[in-house]
Amino acid sequence: MVRVADHSAPAAGADGIARTPTGRLAIAARIATRSAAVVLLLVAWEIFARSGKVTPFMLPPFSAVVVRIYTDAITGVLWINLGLTLYRALAGFLIAAVAGIALGAAMSRLRPVRWFFDPIVSVGFPMPKIAFLPIVMLWLGVYDVSKIAMVVFDAIFPVVTATIAGLQAVDKELLWSARNMGAGERELMWQIALPAALPQILTGLQVALPIALIVAVIAEMAMGGYGLGGAMMGASRFADSRGVFAGIVEIAIVGYALIKGLAFIRARLLAWHQEAEERS
């Protein structure tokens, strides 16, 4: 439940600071400190690759990889691969989100549904779903449908479990209050239980999103064709090490952007939540 502790004086200070010039400087400094480790790693990569201890085939310099990404962007190959991977990951993620929340809600409300799915979820969650890849390829082929199916299959589990846990934790008094005011069963679920469980459901989605990207890339690697994963495998087969490393950098950026995007959506959706004030 969201039985929030009484803090009548929210962190007003942090919000005020951001608007002053020194505040902006402080934020820039914070970003610099936080990204320092990544910058350091990239510099080390560049120096090591140019040191002569390794061949450019084994480790192309970071700058060469950047040039490669830039060329791919100009020719348009990058956007095709990126778009396809994003489409597969996000389509799978959205299906997993809707189906996962629906299944979680049904499981927490209806005894027969819980009886049937509870053991399946318990067994299926820790299982490496990627083992089903050959079967999915046999059944659904090697195109978008099978890749998206793999993503859904993997990403749905954290959504289901988070939804069940969130709905279970909804304060009884919140539901009683709503019933007191005349809310029916359907209203209780849509207007009270699901909004109250939203913080936990969003946490489940935040776990599911990187899984969706990982599985999309792996499925592409296994099935070939366009997409970031497929392009990396293709590059590897042709001994195109710059292409392989470009894929790594691209996936890292995409993953980071997706996570940040979802965190932003969370902050917007939970503006009412206590955590919105603690974050600043």
Place this chain on the structure above:
Amino acid sequence: MDDQAQIVIDGVTHTYRPAHGRAVLALSDVSLEVRAREFLALLGPSGCGKSTLLYLVGGFLPTEVGRILVEGRPVSAPGPDRGIVFQHFALFPWKTVRANVLYGLERQPLSRPEREQRAQAFIDLVGLGGFEESYPSQLSGGMRQRTALARTLAFDPSILLMDEPFGALDAQTRALMQTELLGIWRRTPKTVIFVTHDVQEAVYLADRVAVMSTRPGRIKTIVDTRFGDRNPSILRSKQFVEKVDEIWDLVRVEAIKAQEDTAP
């Protein structure tokens, strides 16, 4: 049946069955009548079943043994004729103060402007004007309980069920809220069942105090606590202090018993 009694509790026994662990007899053969527009306090040590009794009247728990009648009809489910206020406010944290108060009005046969107007009237009544667009997490404990009170009062229940409503507040806020509740109660007369373990609060607020014994809960005695004019100055009067002492003696025995019960 006494035609003045709005709520009749007749031979109610309730067993609490937790999902794990053994069943506990929470209430044993409780009978009580509450008159219309009466302010009745249910007083007893924690774990005596006073909240359970309130939930039964509210229809949140099923009455298994005995019967509970509200205006002659047996209670079977929660209804807007019996508004409940909880100790921890039970506000919808994703709704603003205004939206919280509006929630109960949405299911009433009112036009939108009427609902808005009514919500505003009750927000003003509890002194929260200016905080309509605040979220519960931005309010102090006292303000949250005012919001909960406004939300419940707005759908105009004839009976107010209050479950230790000021138990989570600090002493000063609590004293303020008590006096304000009395003021609101005078302006919008309702039948109130007020659960508390605070003797002074019970004597100050209520017309009658029903003292409950510890597990299994029973009504031990009912003490008349009606004074002339209830205002904070009464708290220092001899009459008031004696009444509190008298009831304290009744409760003390039960509190000690309750402690022995829970001791390992």
